[in-house]
Amino acid sequence: VASMLPPEAFTVVRKSFDARKLQKEPKFVYTVDMDVRKLLSLEPRTWEFISELDQKAGFIEFLHHESISGDLMSTIRNHRKIDDTASAREVHSNHVTGGYKFPATRRPKVVVVGSGPSGLFASLVLAEVGAEVTLIERGQAVEQRGRDIGALVVRRMLQLESNFCFGEGGAGTWSDGKLVTRIGRNNSSVLTVLKTLVHFGAPCSILVDGKPHLGTDRLVPLLRNFRRYLQELGVTIRFGTRVDDLVVKGEHIVGVKISDSRDQSEACCQKLGCDAVVLAVGHSARDTYHMLLSHNVDVVRKDxxxxxxxxxxxxxxxxxxxxxxxxxxxxxxxxxxxxxxxxxxxxxxxxxxxxxxxxxxxxxxxxxxxxxxxxxxxxxxxxxxxxxxxxxxxxxxxxxxxxxxxxxxxxxxxxxxxxxxxxxxxxxxxxxxxxxxxxxxxxxxxxxxxxxxxxxxxxxxxxxxxxxxxxxxxxxxxxxxxxxxxxxxxxxxxxxxxxxxxxxxxxxxxxxxxx
Structure with missing residues (x-):
């Protein structure tokens, strides 16, 4: 039967190495998607083989037909095309019936605090859907951050705001670069994130590896590409800038107070107005937690x-x-x-x-x-x-x-x-x-x-x-x-x-x- 199966109908979705002691011989294990429609169109004689397949969890599983997920940018643009088409129909309907037409409004201003994975992806999505985004990072871009880490390792010079924890890409940049998830590797959202990383320079192998891993040497150029793309979208990125406080008017956040992260006295604070703030800070931003407490934000301790x-x-x-x-x-x-x-x-x-x-x-x-x-x-x-x-x-x-x-x-x-x-x-x-x-x-x-x-x-x-x-x-x-x-x-x-x-x-x- 194998000689009858055209490779075009198959896609490798997972590859892992199984060396468990119970196995007589360690081996690579592959998970493969088989496109039945394509297989039958390429080789009709395989129908008998397909019809005899019995579903068995972990071995053979039948999947409903789903659209293939792309990277985040293409996914957003596809949805925007659908929304634009629906909006055009609604405008036409309102024009015909004399219904109300919503006035055009300005782009919302959003401040994203932190350039780890959460902050980068939040900035990407917000910019793609039309928001005016300012990304604030207390640490430095990967080029300067690399020099600061080198000075720490060689000369024991610790920069308080540019180190293994703070800086572009977050703490994970100078870490192992594992791409782990507890919600399932076949989840469409997970695949979208992985394909986005591939778009910015990650190897295609992360889409199929059982334990996908990047490593710091791959993360640095990937982050450069991510940064350039955000800037092309119009995102303003401010490195070496710390958010010291929120500007609250009534019960609404209307801005943030920022300062040069090298200035520990916070003497030269500036105000940056915005409509919303995304706090994508990491676990090391302990001063941010104290700041939130000062605004009576409900902070709950956890195990x-x-x-x-x-x-x-x-x-x-x-x-x-x-x-x-x-x-x-x-x-x-x-x-x-x-x-x-x-x-x-x-x-x-x-x-x-x-x-x-x-x-x-x-x-x-x-x-x-x-x-x-x-x-x-x-x-x-x-x-x-x-x-x-x-x-x-x-x-x-x-x-x-x-x-x-x-x-x-x-x-x-x-x-x-x-x-x-x-x-x-x-x-x-x-x-x-x-x-x-x-x-x-x-x-x-x-x-x-x-x-x-x-x-x-x-x-x-x-x-x-x-x-x-x-x-x-x-x-x-x-x-x-x-x-x-x-x-x-x-x-x-x-x-x-x-x-x-x-x-x-x-x-x-x-x-x-x-x-």
Missing amino acids: FAVGLRIEHPQELINSIQYSGLASEVQSGRGKVPVADYQVAEYVNLRDVDTLSKSDSTSRSCYSFCMCPGGQVVLTSTDPSELCINGMSFSRRSSRWANAALVVTVSSKDFDALNLSGPLAGVEFQRTFERKAALMGGGNFVVPVQTATDFLENRLSVTSVPSSSYRLGVKATNLHKLFPVRITEALQHAILMFDKELPGFISNNALLHGVE
Whole structure:
């Protein structure tokens, strides 16, 4: 039958590498869309083959005929054509019947704050539908931002408003560039976003890869293209500009107060009038949260997760995941992708021998932002605080693999430190970021401990395995960092992860704080 099937009737929609231990032989798995109408038109003899196909979830699924989604720009323009046609008919009808004709109005002025993915796509949509958009970013464009990050990594010079967190593209620009979603890769909205990224320079492979990934080296030129397109649409982009306050008249926002982000005193504030504001700020814009509270905005604290970042030699992770195929990885140049992992454990400390008497005995512990072939980087925005993250380039060719191992925390944990109010979680974060900075000895040096020592609550050696973190590490006992209930959850989870990934606990596994 295969020889009768014309390739024009098939489209590969997903490609992933399956190396599960139950498989006799690791292999690539493809998900393919078959256009039945096209297939029959090209080869009528295939009808018997098609008629015998039985639907089976996960293997063969019948899909309703749907229009193929394009990128965001073409999607908006297609809808505008439909709307324009409908409007023309309505105008003609009103003219014939003498109905009311709406007067033309000016373009609405919208300020978008933040140039991460949310801010960029909000600006794109608003500009495409005709709004007058001003995009404000406290950080710098990727060209200057790259130089500022270079000065940080080489000379320890932290620019408070242009760093791994702030700047064009948001915190994700100098991160791993994963394109993950929890609403389904086949969702039309997801495909529209991915096709938009391809339009601006992302490789077409992200449309089919099971775990699509860009990498910082691809994100930088993509963001340049995105910026140029927005400017061609008439979007005004102001880098190095911070929004300090909202201008409120009655119960309506009528503008924003802005200043040069290098001016920490906010002495030279300007007003920028607008009809609406889109706040697309990231998690690091803590001053924005305080500003919203000052306007009595309903801010609700939420649960999140904290922990450490663990780093292994990438060859070890390749060996754990691929066994005999590990040599085929070839530092991201081979046919077999660089190995990654994802682990999770629900920890009930009542079932574990612990020192803690806390009521918070049940927690989730899981890996997050796993960066194969990556490096650990600094994400601090304050020199007195220390926070880290992982990143990688498109080829994922470094000698290390890293991932966050985090534990869920809630209001009970905030209350235990006498932290209250809507921003208690933010103060909780800052408490441990300051503590990590002190444990590292300052100057952005990161406190570290081998996984084996962490499990035994000891510091057996002061010489630790090499780390990808370029600003220096210091051996210390990370049990002194978090409250005991968080530390115990991490210990128990790491033991469980080693059962799932034998070899995960190793003298070469190095824990970094704080994530």
